[in-house]
Amino acid sequence: MTIRRPIAVSLLAGCLLGAPVLAQAPLPNLGGSGDALLSPQMERRLGESVVREIRSREPSYADDPEIAEYLADLGARLATGTVGGRTDFEFFVMRDPTINAFALPGGFVAVHTGLIGMAETESELASVLAHEMAHVNQHHISRMFGQEQRMQIPVMAAMAAALLLGRSRPDLATGAAAAVQAGTVSAQLSYSRDFEREADRVGFETLDAAGFDTRAMAAFFEKLQKATRVSDDNSVPGYLRTHPVTLERITVAQARAANLPYRQHRDSPEFQLVRAKIRALSGDATEMVASFRNAVADQRYASESAGRYGLAVALLRANQAREADAELARARKAGAVGPMIESLAARIKHAEGDAPAALSILSAARTRYPRSRALLYAHAEELLAAGRNQESLAILAEPVRLYPRDARLRRLQAQTYAALGKRLLQHQAQAEFYALEGSLPAAIEQLQLARAAGDGDFYELSVVDARLKELRAQDSLANATR
Numbered sequence: 001m002t003i004r005r006p007i008a009v010s011l012l013a014g015c016l017l018g019a020p021v022l023a024q025a026p027l028p029n030l031g032g033s034g035d036a037l038l039s040p041q042m043e044r045r046l047g048e049s050v051v052r053e054i055r056s057r058e059p060s061y062a063d064d065p066e067i068a069e070y071l072a073d074l075g076a077r078l079a080t081g082t083v084g085g086r087t088d089f090e091f092f093v094m095r096d097p098t099i100n101a102f103a104l105p106g107g108f109v110a111v112h113t114g115l116i117g118m119a120e121t122e123s124e125l126a127s128v129l130a131h132e133m134a135h136v137n138q139h140h141i142s143r144m145f146g147q148e149q150r151m152q153i154p155v156m157a158a159m160a161a162a163l164l165l166g167r168s169r170p171d172l173a174t175g176a177a178a179a180v181q182a183g184t185v186s187a188q189l190s191y192s193r194d195f196e197r198e199a200d201r202v203g204f205e206t207l208d209a210a211g212f213d214t215r216a217m218a219a220f221f222e223k224l225q226k227a228t229r230v231s232d233d234n235s236v237p238g239y240l241r242t243h244p245v246t247l248e249r250i251t252v253a254q255a256r257a258a259n260l261p262y263r264q265h266r267d268s269p270e271f272q273l274v275r276a277k278i279r280a281l282s283g284d285a286t287e288m289v290a291s292f293r294n295a296v297a298d299q300r301y302a303s304e305s306a307g308r309y310g311l312a313v314a315l316l317r318a319n320q321a322r323e324a325d326a327e328l329a330r331a332r333k334a335g336a337v338g339p340m341i342e343s344l345a346a347r348i349k350h351a352e353g354d355a356p357a358a359l360s361i362l363s364a365a366r367t368r369y370p371r372s373r374a375l376l377y378a379h380a381e382e383l384l385a386a387g388r389n390q391e392s393l394a395i396l397a398e399p400v401r402l403y404p405r406d407a408r409l410r411r412l413q414a415q416t417y418a419a420l421g422k423r424l425l426q427h428q429a430q431a432e433f434y435a436l437e438g439s440l441p442a443a444i445e446q447l448q449l450a451r452a453a454g455d456g457d458f459y460e461l462s463v464v465d466a467r468l469k470e471l472r473a474q475d476s477l478a479n480a481t482r
Contacts, residue, residue, distance in 0.1 A: 038105065038142040043105035043142055044105070044106035046104075046141075047106030047107065048108075049438065051092070054094075054110070060094045060095050061095075062094060062113070065374040066339070067093045067277070069372065070271070071093070074125070074271075075091055075109070075129055077126075077210050078126060078206055078207070078210045080210055081207070081210035081211075082133065089107045089109055090108050090109070091111060093110070093111055093113060094110055094111070096112045097113065098112055099114050099115050100114065100115060101115050101128050101132055103135045104136075105141045113278045116274060116275060117279065118227070119275075121213065121267055122265065122267040123214075124220040126216070127216045130203035130206040130210075131217075132199075132203075133206065134200075134206065137202065138198055140198075196249070197252075200253065201256075208260060212265045213264060214257040214260055215257045217253045217256075221249055221253060222250055225245045269335075270338060272302055272306035273306050273336070276310030277309070279291075280310040280314040285314060285317040285318040289314045289320070292311035296308060305331050306331075308327055308334055308336065309340070311327050312325075312327040312344060316344070316347060322352070324348050325352070328348060339369045342362070342369070342375065343365070343374060343375060343378050347378075350385075355385065355386045359388075362382055363379065373399070373403070373406070373409075376395065376396075377408055380395060380412045383395070384412075384416060387419075389420050392412070393416045396413050410432045410433035411430075411433045414433060422455065423453035424451075424453040425450075425456075427446045427449040427453060428446070428463075430446045434446060440475040440478065444468065444472060447471065451468070
């Protein structure tokens with residue numbers, strides 16, 4: 001892998017966990033599991049607060065449902081190997097070439113595209129996710145914050161957001177951190193060696209129980225150690241440096257793997273497709289087309305189908321839809337299958353101006369892959385673009401009921417109601433979208449607009465009034481704790 005800029009290796013993060021202290025203070029006495037913990041509800045609120053900051057302030061936040069869906073599937077496979085831990089993790093992507101992943105309270109895990117690109121096998125990527133999931137399941141974040149009982153959610157969220165902002169804008173982070181006294185409390189955001197050992201051990205057990213190659217953890221640690229050596233440490237701000245990947249951690253991981261029977265894990269097709277997509281969407285489109293063409297011609301790829309898929313993505317990005325269509329056909333011939341292939345095929349037909357073909361592809365794909373929400377989003381968006389609003393509304397109805405916390409579904413539902421001229425239902429759906437995004441004042445405003453829309457019946461208005469009362473109470477409680 002060509003490292004085009006200094007690497008901030010931050011695999012040990014949560015609230016940018018693993019980020020070093022802003023002020024050199026000794027690590028606190030972490031105590032045991034009996035220490036005061038944040039409640040699960042407080043953990044979730046804190047995690048949601050920081051995720052909102054990332055979405056609104058981090059330009060590198062990637063709203064890519066296909067990559068997020070792959071990570072969610074990988075996380076679900078790992079969760080099957082977790083005993084007594086949470087299973088409702090939410091993964092999101094940061095379009096950033098640095099090698100980084102971080103966990104947040106409440107089960108949120110962010111993964112940088114640079115990390116996915118560096119992982120040569122799915123087991124290597126899984127080893128990082130297992131480590132981060134262990135930090136959450138062992139309540140390391142909660143145990144650190146629990147010692148500072150006077151610290152409230154907004155203060156913790158603001159301090160974590162300041163550290164996140166500092167990844168790319170250290171000048172802004174300095175002022176933000178000072179505003180929340182981050183120099184004092186940031187020491188509590190750095191994991192102790194005991195916490196790191198525990199996350200390594202639990203993560204390894206999770207990796208093994210889920211059927212992945214356990215040698216991958218030590219292998220990836222070694223890659224990180226090499227990446228750290230080639231980076232220019234002087235150019236990496238202190239608060240971005242994490243605890244180093246030590247020889248001890250590598251040796252222990254190797255010893256654990258040596259005590260288990262050898263197991264080869266076959267990468268899923270989606271792993272290679274996601275890596276190809278990330279690369280195809282980076283840099284200059286024309287350069288990516290040339291790069292993929294050369295790789296395919298020279299057979300320099302881990303998977304021919306993924307290599308040709310990446311070339312098709314790059315060609316479509318370069319506005320060469322016809323060539324992309326031809327290359328995708330070659331990818332299919334090489335064995336490419338799955339929701340990502342069908343989604344790209346539909347995007348190509350849309351770019352060629354053939355909306356009926358795009359809709360036909362998506363409809364058939366959703367029958368074949370009914371669990372793919374990324375395909376559902378694409379189908380609803382294509383129906384809306386074609387003016388087939390009732391059909392869009394119909395395919396969204398059941399998923400909205402099954403996945404009430406899916407903000408994207410609510411946004412699509414609001415757009416569909418708006419296209420149909422159903423104002424009360426539009427504002428009601430938009431209110432739920434804002435509520436899921438954590439913006440209670442905006443949600444309340446939307447419900448007020450719904451009440452004044454003038455096109456609702458008695459039952460619909462009663463539902464709006466009940467929800468408005470509920471959100472106002474939540475908003476009052478949130479304001480009282482600030």
